[in-house]
Amino acid sequence: MRNGIPDTVALDETNGALVIIDQTALPGELKLLSLTTLEEMIDAIKALKVRGAPAIGAAAAIGLYLAVKAAGMDKFADIKAAFAASRPTAVNLFWALGRMERAALENPDGPIEALRLEALAIRDEDIAACRAIGEHGLTLLDGVEGVLTHCNAGRLAAVRYGTALAPVYAGLERGRRFKVYAGETRPLLQGARLTAYELCAAGADVTLICDSMAADVMRRGRVQAVIVGSDRIAANGDVCNKIGTSGLAVLAKHYGVPFYVCAPSSTIDPKAASGADIPIEERDGGEVTDMWYAERMAPPGVKVYNPAFDVTPGGLVSAIVTERGVVRPPYSF
Ligand code: MRU
Numbered sequence: 639m640r641n642g643i644p645d646t647v648a649l650d651e652t653n654g655a656l657v658i659i660d661q662t663a664l665p666g667e668l669k670l671l672s673l674t675t676l677e678e679m680i681d682a683i684k685a686l687k688v689r690g691a692p693a694i695g696a697a698a699a700i701g702l703y704l705a706v707k708a709a710g711m712d713k714f715a716d717i718k719a720a721f722a723a724s725r726p727t728a729v730n731l732f733w734a735l736g737r738m739e740r741a742a743l744e745n746p747d748g749p750i751e752a753l754r755l756e757a758l759a760i761r762d763e764d765i766a767a768c769r770a771i772g773e774h775g776l777t778l779l780d781g782v783e784g785v786l787t788h789c790n791a792g793r794l795a796a797v798r799y800g801t802a803l804a805p806v807y808a809g810l811e812r813g814r815r816f817k818v819y820a821g822e823t824r825p826l827l828q829g830a831r832l833t834a835y836e837l838c839a840a841g842a843d844v845t846l847i848c849d850s851m852a853a854d855v856m857r858r859g860r861v862q863a864v865i866v867g868s869d870r871i872a873a874n875g876d877v878c879n880k881i882g883t884s885g886l887a888v889l890a891k892h893y894g895v896p897f898y899v900c901a902p903s904s905t906i907d908p909k910a911a912s913g914a915d916i917p918i919e920e921r922d923g924g925e926v927t928d929m930w931y932a933e934r935m936a937p938p939g940v941k942v943y944n945p946a947f948d949v950t951p952g953g954l955v956s957a958i959v960t961e962r963g964v965v966r967p968p969y970s971f
Pocket of ligand 1: 686689690691692728788789790791792795796800801802828866867868869879880881946
């Protein structure tokens, strides 16, 4: 529990359930879902009831353990494949599934218990990694008053502490109250619904802006840093993150604002040589034309392009912060 909000992802051993905060119900209702079937868990990831790269990885690890425990080890490959097909971009999902598979293979005499322990280790390591990211990230913010963030890379995107918002939380713990500008993040409004919610709950100073207002905020000198998370970082430092991130990086370069990326090392994918190798999820056009509106806001039949992520060239990234420390360009992972 942090700031009155329980962990985003948890294992309920008594009831054999993956417990998540239903992020589609926020900010209206803080609702916990207890998921016990494979179908419920996969649906939760696809529908973004649980979302954010580290949280997806932890949820899939716990879900894989529970589903294999219920169905038996001979169903392992099918269950793993079902999780792997749930969302394509956040590499933390595939990293977690790979770790789980290795744990089972290395413990043929007790694979189910090995899966349980590995899922709990992934959960615990995420909490520790995010705390460390907060400490390292805070060292970049000396003299900074205002920061701009995008999407939600806070505690709701990880198990308990968050990535891009971790330095903000680390600062709050020391009495530093950054002025955080949160881009609303069309089309799914993770910034408006989730970042604004969790920062308000934490007593942080948060101001919500439409995505189109970022240039104005930078031109007026209201922010001295942009901090975002990532779903996958390529070997050359190209950063894939929520759609709209790369535009912010271009603006930040123009206005001379440092652009920082905070992510656990599990978000680095050395197999992706550059951003071109990162699969970008495309989602339903209804998220753009209908969702959140009282009535449809675009003519029937209009074509919609709805990529959920974009790639920021590593050359626009001032520093990448992981639990291991701060890395600056040229990047080579
Ligand atoms: O589609 P989402 O909401 O899962 O996308 C999340 C993001 O893009 C986050 O910025 C990213 O996962 C970093 S979260 C620590």
